[in-house]
Amino acid sequence: MTSGFSTDSIHAGYEPDSLYGSINVPIYASTTFAQDGLAELRNGYEYTRVGNPTITALEKTVAALEGSQYAVAYASGMAAIDTILRVLLKPGDHIVIGNDAYGGTYRLIAQIFNKWQITHTVVDTTKPEDVKQAIQENTKVLWVESPTNPALDVVDIAAVAAVKGNAALVVDNTFASPYLQKPLELGADVVVHSSTKYLGGHSDVIGGLVCANDADLEEELRFFFGWVGAIPSPFDTYLTARGIKTLSVRMERHCDNAEKVAEFLDGRDEVARVCYPGLESHPHHEVAKKQMKRFGAMVSVVFQTEEQAKKFCKSTKLICLAESLGGVESLLEHPATMTHVSVEGSELAVPPELVRISVGIEDIDDLIADIEQALAQL
Structure with missing residues (x-):
């Protein structure tokens, strides 16, 4: 049975637990989890840096709202952005980014990734023909915001997806939220969020998310989640999930x-x-x-x-x-x-x-x- 957006925002990702029947997802404030034997994990959890039930519940909720196969949560929007770029790019690659994008995103690309021989081209992403001309043989990422920050330009995501070639189209959906816009349905490969903003909605929690459908990409994102450790706390993910309900x-x-x-x-x-x-x-x-x-x-x-x-x-x-x-x-x-x-x-x-x-x-x-x-x- 399919569910509407508001129903999923409240119910997707969590069912009342079998122990006490808690209506809200519990805050699993534990760094580690008891194992049933040597490397025998109980319900798949061993250490919060690589997975936690509260974090999982948030990820499942957002995946349901974005219409993605999975979502991976991070400690901030910038941690999410940094991680997806590190997964998709290697030295010698090229990225296309819009000429009206969040300053923090551009700073990361221009001042950090350029040290790793990753080049970038700035283009007006509201003009698909200009985007097509900017794409090179080594372009691996096409970075789009829509609406953009702060000029509030709107990019035709489907039109840009049609000219992206082999590049991964990554859409920052923070300004719209999944309630107003579903980039994956329009041809995007990856969606990122600063959940600090509309998802949390109450200016009391920092977080980020990456949503996509590619199983291999999810595996790499999970590796970075645990290896690098830019993870959200269970309390932060609880607050974000609570905000999403409304x-x-x-x-x-x-x-x-x-x-x-x-x-x-x-x-x-x-x-x-x-x-x-x-x-x-x-x-x-x-x-x-x-x-x-x-x-x-x-x-x-x-x-x-x-x-x-x-x-x-x-x-x-x-x-x-x-x-x-x-x-x-x-x-x-x-x-x-x-x-x-x-x-x-x-x-x-x-x-x-x-x-x-x-x-x-x-x-x-x-x-x-x-x-x-x-x-x-x-």
Whole structure:
């Protein structure tokens, strides 16, 4: 029997245990597990660095939501990104990455992987023809975000998958979450998440996940999971699983609020441009309509001047000035001097007039009032 998304978010990956019938997955706060004999594991667990029942439950839940054969959890989104790149790449290989990507991802590729003779090409991934031209004989990874961070461009994942050749198409699905978008169904080979964001949803846990269908790839990811040890704690995975139970209802409220915030800001004299896929003026609105359930909760605003952008960031009262995103509370930041400072001077440099808003689930009237009073101070 097939289940709906909300049902899977609550029930997939765990059934009440046979010992006490705990409705929620227990936090198995044990580093090691008793064995029934020499190398005879009880239910497959020996040491938490290579596997833990709480971690397994989260992985099964996310795999069900992404429609993947498996998911592997890591201690952070960056640990997940680093691991999948190390599994897919070797010295002499080449990677194609979008020209609007998370600064931490680009920093890892440009400053760490380049030391291992891995080269990269930056391209506008919203243009499949440009992606095709950028792919070389040694291209092993095509790295895509959609929507992108922070300009909120939308990549036609199916169109890019059609031109990827032998490269693995890896899609960072953090901004959309599996509730709004299923990259594997669109032709992606691998999906990554910073579960710190919408999956956890409450700004209280750090984590990452890699989802895919290739059994050999899973084996390698599991090796890295144990050998390198970038594993999440059982408590962190419990918190993430608890957050996922309300993912669908949170995302609906997030999207409701974001649409109204974008509409309010659109056309204001202080604003040069609003970047939100839900606006018909967005250059990729039709692509977003095709591949996303709704348009997401991130809104980026390009002000007329850098001074206005910075002052706006310091003038809101309810919306907190802070990095990160995807929590129930609204946050805003200035990417050029905060999350994306590492791409300054590169092809991924963020306009200093841009402010990124992670729209939370507060009462929309309160959010609009806060934005309005902040605009009045510019």
